[in-house]
Structures are given as C-alpha cells and as structure tokens.
Amino acid sequence: MPTTAEDTRRMRQRWDRRARFYDKLTTPMEHMVGLARGRAWVFERATGGRILEIGAGTGKNLPLHPARATVVASDLSLGMLTRARAKTAGATGNVRFVVTDAEDLAFKDGVFDRVVATCVFCSVPDPVRGLREAARVLRPGGEVVLLEHVRPGGILGMLFDLLDPLMSRLMGPHINRRTLDNVRKAGLQLVEDRRVFSDWVKVVVARSEKGRES
C-alpha cells in the first residue's frame, strides 16, 4: 500500500517526540548487537566525495564521516536533526542538514557518490520506494551502504513475522524487513552482505545499476 501523507505525518511526529530520549535509550544496543562495529564498517569504504546520509537522526554517525567528504545529513524529523546539528556546533562544517523524506528526496538525480543509512529502512513506511530514491540520487557506479536489522532466517524469522504487527505499533520500526530483497527490488545491484550480529543485523552494500554501463 502506498505511503499516505498521514503515515508520513505520524512518523515525523513519532520521531520528533523521541528525539530527546533517543541517544540514551539506544546506547546499550550499540554494543549488545554490534551496532558500533556495524557503523565503523559502513564508513570504512568512504574516503571522500559527496555523501548523503538518509535518516541521520541525532547524528551518531557524524564523527565517522571522512573529513574530506561533503556531507548532507538528512532526516524526516526536524527534532532528530536539530540534535544532530547541536553536536556539530562550533565545528567548521562540511555537513549540511536537510529535512526531507527518504521516499521523496529533495535532491537532483545523480548528485551523490555514496548514500548511507543506519537503522532507517526498518522505519521508512515504503522501503523499496526509499531505496529507489537512494538509487536515483547516486551517480553511476555510486554505492549505497546500509546498517540494518533485518528479518532473520528460520524459526526466529517466523516469530518476528508474528510479533511485527504489535512491535511496529508500539515501537514504530518493523522487525521483519527483508532488506536484501528490497535492495534488489529497488533496482540496486547487491555487492556485499555482511553479518554484524548473527543474520539479524547486517551491513549491506549495493551499487547503482546505472554503474554497470560505466
């Protein structure tokens, strides 16, 4: 079902409300499920160029962006992004902050070398549409690098399917996203699928299909 304006409004409101508590609430997860390690992997291939971060949130990744890069940190929630901006206060910045919806990015085609997102496509209502947007704004051959919790295999996956309606209603993010399939559906070419925590938290690297001809 396509995302409605009401879905987007509710999502924005939810994250605006959470912004104050986000860092404190999520800190334990950084080490419990390897998110800190995953974040480092997301940025290990980035050396410079023009980077778009989707769903930058409170700016946990800002210290990891390479110093030589030109960074656009974007998010649907002004509340989250305001916290991110506060963290860079006083720094001479190569970072620009933009409030925009992952499903309808406010950028021209092909203007970024790399798109990164961490723990975002579990929340975006239509992840395939969001990933198509990521592909659109990438230059030919550019890469999308994601850190996401995904639907695990086996019986745990079935359990996550059962729990997802309740969990997403209570918490917001979905716990059973098939992110690898979504990457392919969005027309991106899968380059790497790296386990961060079992088969549940992954770093996924994909390339713009446009890059095949280049």
Ligand SMILES: C[S@@+](CC[C@H](N)C(=O)[O-])C[C@H]1O[C@@H](n2cnc3c(N)ncnc32)[C@H](O)[C@@H]1O
């Ligand atoms: C779990 S937080 C992750 C924040 C940050 N990337 C991190 O790793 O800490 C999810 C973020 O995705 C953002 N988000 C949710 N839906 C979005 C959308 N449709 N477009 C852009 N950002 C969105 C939320 O506002 C929130 O900041």
